[in-house]
Amino acid sequence: MTTTGTRSFLADDDLSPAEQAAVLDLAAELKLAPYDAKPLAGPLTVATIYDKPTLRTQASFAAGIAELGGHPMLVDGTLAGIGKRESVADVARVLGRQAAVIVWRTYGQDAIEEMATYSGVPVVNALTDAYHPCQLLADLLTVKERKGSLAGLTVAFVGDGACNMGNSWLLAGATAGMHVRISAPEGQNPEQAVVDRANEIGATTGGSGLLEQDPVKAVAGADVVVTDTWVSMGKESEAEERLVKFADYTVTAELMSHADPDAIVMHCLPAYRGKEIDADVLDGPQSVIWDEAENRRHAQKAIITWLLEQSG
Numbered sequence: 001m002t003t004t005g006t007r008s009f010l011a012d013d014d015l016s017p018a019e020q021a022a023v024l025d026l027a028a029e030l031k032l033a034p035y036d037a038k039p040l041a042g043p044l045t046v047a048t049i050y051d052k053p054t055l056r057t058q059a060s061f062a063a064g065i066a067e068l069g070g071h072p073m074l075v076d077g078t079l080a081g082i083g084k085r086e087s088v089a090d091v092a093r094v095l096g097r098q099a100a101v102i103v104w105r106t107y108g109q110d111a112i113e114e115m116a117t118y119s120g121v122p123v124v125n126a127l128t129d130a131y132h133p134c135q136l137l138a139d140l141l142t143v144k145e146r147k148g149s150l151a152g153l154t155v156a157f158v159g160d161g162a163c164n165m166g167n168s169w170l171l172a173g174a175t176a177g178m179h180v181r182i183s184a185p186e187g188q189n190p191e192q193a194v195v196d197r198a199n200e201i202g203a204t205t206g207g208s209g210l211l212e213q214d215p216v217k218a219v220a221g222a223d224v225v226v227t228d229t230w231v232s233m234g235k236e237s238e239a240e241e242r243l244v245k246f247a248d249y250t251v252t253a254e255l256m257s258h259a260d261p262d263a264i265v266m267h268c269l270p271a272y273r274g275k276e277i278d279a280d281v282l283d284g285p286q287s288v289i290w291d292e293a294e295n296r297r298h299a300q301k302a303i304i305t306w307l308l309e310q311s312g
Helices: 017-032 056-067 088-095 109-119 133-147 164-175 192-205 215-219 236-245 289-310
Strands: 045-050 071-075 101-105 123-127 154-158 179-183 208-211 224-227 264-267
Touching: 017 133, 017 164, 017 192, 017 289, 045 056, 056 071, 056 123, 056 289, 088 109, 101 109, 101 289, 109 123, 123 133, 123 289, 133 164, 133 224, 133 264, 133 289, 154 164, 154 215, 164 179, 164 192, 164 208, 179 215, 192 208, 264 289
Parallel strands: 045 071, 045 101, 101 123, 154 179, 154 224, 179 208, 224 264
Antiparallel strands: none
16 A cells, blocks of 8 residues: 555645645746756656657656656556556556656556555656646646746636546646636536536635636636647547537637737647647747647656655
8 A cells, every 4th residue: 555645646636725836836946957956866766657649748757757867667558458467556566666656647547546555656647538737737837937927817728628638727727726717519528526626626726617618708818728639539539520519619819819918828739730729829929838848847857856755
């Protein structure tokens, strides 16, 4: 079982508002001085497992772990047969004796929770079907860089709200005291339990979560406009149907005209220009996506460092 006091980062609301702020401050510090902190000196090993396609996640964790003085050990999830050839619990027990931290990009939230239960070391959710918390730390870091602070800002997430990014924006945004509006077609909203949890958090931070089907109303006056692919991993068979369903939710220059004039545009990538977002917006002056992609490294270095400190 997990060692008493071991902290993991499995969902956005695993961090309290104060803890989230501390991690973001640390990320900003590590970005300015990327080689000063060496919590993984030794080098200590971080086991990284990727069950889903990856570019930014693998690249940013590998680079960040190296900058922290550690060794990124790539574990092939297919060869390991996690949950098939060996139980998640048994894999956790093995990796916890080989690595100081486990990073896993996988499918079920229940699986990564089981990994954290039995590993005895911090486990980081590098993406599940339910949440993408490391991406949100990078996103919040990017917004803070551009806007100076987070509390009170309005974020409009436009497109497929029933995805991990929609869930994570609700939870992480509310934790930061932001007002998050999710705009999606009928049947593509986050589960009500996630919206309720965001508003529960928001009651203590001044933030909120709201569903607004009309994308123009959702974007009106927004400080940040966010979208994501309409065809998430595992939904490829629904591609044609989704292109029709989401046709009115493309982030266009016309839609952006309803946002605050100084609004920024975010996309966690990969992006499909002309579908969820037009090329002139994605590649335009309001886009911060390349800063957002870079900030994965700094945010992930911060959460690893913070988890190790909290776990003793």
